Amino acid sequence: MLxxxxxxxxxxxPGFGLTKVDSDFTYSFANITKVIAAxxxxxxxxxxAVYVHDYGAPVGFRLAISNAIEYSAIITQxxxxxxxGFGQDHWAPLFNLWNTANSxxxxxxxxxxxxxxxxxxxQYNSTPLKDSDLLNPEAWTFNYLQNIQGDANTERQLDLFYDYRTNVELYPxxxxxFRDSQVPILAVWGKNDPSFTPAGASAFKRDSPGAIVxxxxxxxxxxxxxxxxxxxxSRAFLSSIGW
Structure with missing residues (x-):
């Protein structure tokens, strides 16, 4: 019903926000997916229906291919x-991390x-200058202080960066x-993103011709x-599919 x-x-x-896990938790996308599945x-x-962004995308898609959840729609921002979709300049040091076996x-x-x-x-300031007054500096400051600052946090984030290669292995x-399910997809994309470029948004139409970009x-x-x-x-998209 609409x-x-x-x-x-x-x-x-795990590794973000206020989620707590055991001290021996291994930070990988497979394990994060298990936590969300539970x-x-x-x-x-x-x-x-699911709204995914950045790390949420591979976690959300892992849940789908493992049949842990059925999606009525996917909104990927x-x-x-x-x-x-990889921005080569941004990902160059991360590709090097993969290519040097986590050196x-x-x-x-x-x-x-x-x-x-x-x-x-x-990452936050890749928005146009005319919209800069809409950006809250607490966003990146809190992100850094809560999730990244400190040796333990930094090591967790580095572990996840290295493990991200396993997501790429699952891209096929x-x-x-996407092809088999033909789940309705909306790719709503910040076109100035140095991490995930507009080509990554347009690519959804290869496997889901009806995807809206x-x-x-x-x-x-x-x-x-x-x-x-x-x-x-997003609301217009969900309404268009009767959600």
Whole structure:
């Protein structure tokens, strides 16, 4: 039945926000997916529409291919599933991390640059200058202080960066899921994102010809400056499929 409002559930991932896990937890996308799968079981959720972004995309798509959840619709906001979507400049030190088998030197380069406060801020500030007054500096500051600052946090984030290669290995399975399920897909994308480029959004149409692709004059965290526009586009999309 068409609804004018939605019940939104937004879990933290281990290593982010306020989620707590055992001290021996191994930070990998496979394990994060297991945590979210258990959370879905605890809440008796077996079918939903999903909004994914960044790390949420591979976790959400892993859940789908493992049959842990059935999606009525997918909204992906700069949530990648195609190699074409990688911004080469941004990912160069991360590709090097993979290619050097997680070497100490490569980890240090990523820690000193990608995981610095300046590096985190750049992800938020890839939005156009005219919208800069809509950006809350608490966003990247809290992100850095809560999730990245400190040796333990930094090591967790580096472990996840290295493990991200396992998501790329699953891209063909994600794409097969899009083809086989033909789940309705909306790719709403900050076109100035240095991490996941517009090519990654357009690529969804390869496997889901009916996918809707919308580009916004925004960056990686498009929702920081374009939240109402994203909400309008998302609601129109969900309404169009009777959700």
């Amino acid at each position: 609804s004018d409002s939605y019940h939104v559930l937004s879990p933290d991932f 959370w879905l079981v605890a809440l008796s959720i077996s079918k939903t 700069n949530g990648n599933a195609y190699e074409a 100490d030197q490569a980890r240090k380069v990523v820690a000193d640059n990608v995981l610095s406060l300046k590096g985190i801020r750049s 399975q994600f794409q097969k899921y 919308e580009f916004l004059d925004a960056g990686h965290f498009a929702i920081e400056g374009k939240r109402w526009e994203i909400a309008r586009i």
